Amino acid sequence: MATMRISIARHGANPLRPASGNGNFTYFRPGVAQPSKWHQHRSLSTSTSTSPSPAGPPIKSPVIFSGIQPTGVPHLGNYLGALREWVKLQDSAEEGTKLLFSIVDLHALTVPQDAKQLRTWRREAFATLLAVGLDPKRSTIFYQSSVPAHTELMWILSTVASMGYLSRMTQWKSKLQLPEDASLEDSEARAQLRLGLFSYPVLQAADILIHRATHVPVGEDQRQHLEFSRYTANSFNHLYGDIFPTPEALISPAKRVMSLKEPNNKMSKSHADPKSRILLTDSANEIKKKVKVALTDSEPKISYDPTNRPGVSNLIEILSHFEGVTCQEIASEYETASLRSLKEHVGSRIADSLAGIRERYLGIMDDKSGYLDSVAREGGEVAQASADLTMRKVKKAMGLA
Known part of the structure; x- marks a missing residue:
C-alpha cells in the first residue's frame, strides 16, 4: 500500500475543510475506498514554526487523539472506519507527531455494566488495538480511567459548557430512542435521562483537550461531538486565555459498513443476530x-x-x-x-x-508474560504526564495554582 500523506495547515485553512462556504467538513464521494483528497493530505507536517493558529495557542507539533469504547472485540465496521485509519496515521506521521489512542471505558458507564464483563471487554479491546498494528513505541495506548485528569478537566469544562448546546445533541436522544426533536421539556425525556449520558460530550471534549489535541480522526457521525469540543475549547480560551488548541477533524474516508442482516442499518454489536x-x-x-x-x-x-x-x-x-x-x-x-x-x-x-x-x-x-498489562501501564503513565502538563496550565490560568 502506498504511503498516504495528510498535510495539516497550522496558519490558515485546514486542507480537510472547504476553503470557503459554511465551514462544514469535507464530504467524501460514496463508493470510493480511498478518495483522492485523503491521498493528497495524509502527511502530518511538523514545521518548527510557532505562529498562532486562528484560534487557540501556538501549535508546535500535531497531537492526534482518538478513542474507542470497550465493547469487546471490535467488528469490521470499527476496523474500516476507525482502527485501520489510526494505524495509517501512525505509520505515515512524521517525527514529532504525538499520537494517543484510548480505550474510553468511562464512557461505557452511561449504561449499567456488569463489572466482570467490563473487565473482559476492556482487555479484549486493548488487545485488538495492538493486534491491528498500533505500536506502543510510536503511539500512546491507554485506558481512559487510568488518567484521572480526564474527569478532572470534565468538571472544569462543565463550568463553561452550554446546557442549550447539550440539549440539542443527538447522543442522548438516540441512546434513549427518542425522536430527534425531543427536548428537556418532554416529561419522557426527563424521566429517562441521566446526567452522565447528557454530559457525555463534555467528557469527550475533556478526552481531547486534556492532551491539547490538534487533530481527531472521527467518522462522519461524530462530527457533532467534535464541533462541541471546538466550541468548548473556544469558550474556555475566551474566559481564561489561550490554553487549548481548537481541534480539527480528520474525517475517515471509509463509508459506513452496514449490517449483513439489515443492510439499511449500520453494523453493530447490539444487533441480536x-x-x-x-x-x-x-x-x-x-x-x-x-x-x-x-x-x-x-x-x-x-x-x-x-x-x-x-x-x-x-x-x-x-x-x-x-x-x-x-x-x-x-x-x-x-x-x-x-x-x-x-x-x-x-x-x-x-x-x-x-x-x-x-x-x-x-x-x-x-501471552502469560503480562505484556498487555505492561503496555497499558506504561501508556497510562505517558498519558498522565501529558494530562498533568495541561492541568498545570489550566489551574494556573484559573487561579487554582
Whole structure:
C-alpha cells in the first residue's frame, strides 16, 4: 500500500475543510475506498514554526487523539472506519507527531455494566488495538480511567459548557430512542435521562483537550461531538486565555459498513443476530459463513445501487475498502457474475485480510508474560504526564495554582 500523506495547515485553512462556504467538513464521494483528497493530505507536517493558529495557542507539533469504547472485540465496521485509519496515521506521521489512542471505558458507564464483563471487554479491546498494528513505541495506548485528569478537566469544562448546546445533541436522544426533536421539556425525556449520558460530550471534549489535541480522526457521525469540543475549547480560551488548541477533524474516508442482516442499518454489536456482523477475531470459516447468508435480493445481475439494492451494495462497498477500487468498478467486473460468486470472493477477501489480526490477537490474549498489562501501564503513565502538563496550565490560568 502506498504511503498516504495528510498535510495539516497550522496558519490558515485546514486542507480537510472547504476553503470557503459554511465551514462544514469535507464530504467524501460514496463508493470510493480511498478518495483522492485523503491521498493528497495524509502527511502530518511538523514545521518548527510557532505562529498562532486562528484560534487557540501556538501549535508546535500535531497531537492526534482518538478513542474507542470497550465493547469487546471490535467488528469490521470499527476496523474500516476507525482502527485501520489510526494505524495509517501512525505509520505515515512524521517525527514529532504525538499520537494517543484510548480505550474510553468511562464512557461505557452511561449504561449499567456488569463489572466482570467490563473487565473482559476492556482487555479484549486493548488487545485488538495492538493486534491491528498500533505500536506502543510510536503511539500512546491507554485506558481512559487510568488518567484521572480526564474527569478532572470534565468538571472544569462543565463550568463553561452550554446546557442549550447539550440539549440539542443527538447522543442522548438516540441512546434513549427518542425522536430527534425531543427536548428537556418532554416529561419522557426527563424521566429517562441521566446526567452522565447528557454530559457525555463534555467528557469527550475533556478526552481531547486534556492532551491539547490538534487533530481527531472521527467518522462522519461524530462530527457533532467534535464541533462541541471546538466550541468548548473556544469558550474556555475566551474566559481564561489561550490554553487549548481548537481541534480539527480528520474525517475517515471509509463509508459506513452496514449490517449483513439489515443492510439499511449500520453494523453493530447490539444487533441480536451475531451473523449481522463480522468480528476481527472471527475465523475464516465463520467469516465466509456470515457473508454467505448475508441478506441480498433475487435480482440476477450485480449492480451498485445503495437505495434499491442495499444488501448487494454493502458487499460491494466492503470489497472496495479492501481492494482499493471504486464500487462502480467492482459492479462492472461482477455484472454478469452470480451473487454466490460475489459472496465467495467477499468472504475470502475479508478472511485473508483479517487473518493476521486474528492471529496476533490470540497470541496477545494467550501471552502469560503480562505484556498487555505492561503496555497499558506504561501508556497510562505517558498519558498522565501529558494530562498533568495541561492541568498545570489550566489551574494556573484559573487561579487554582
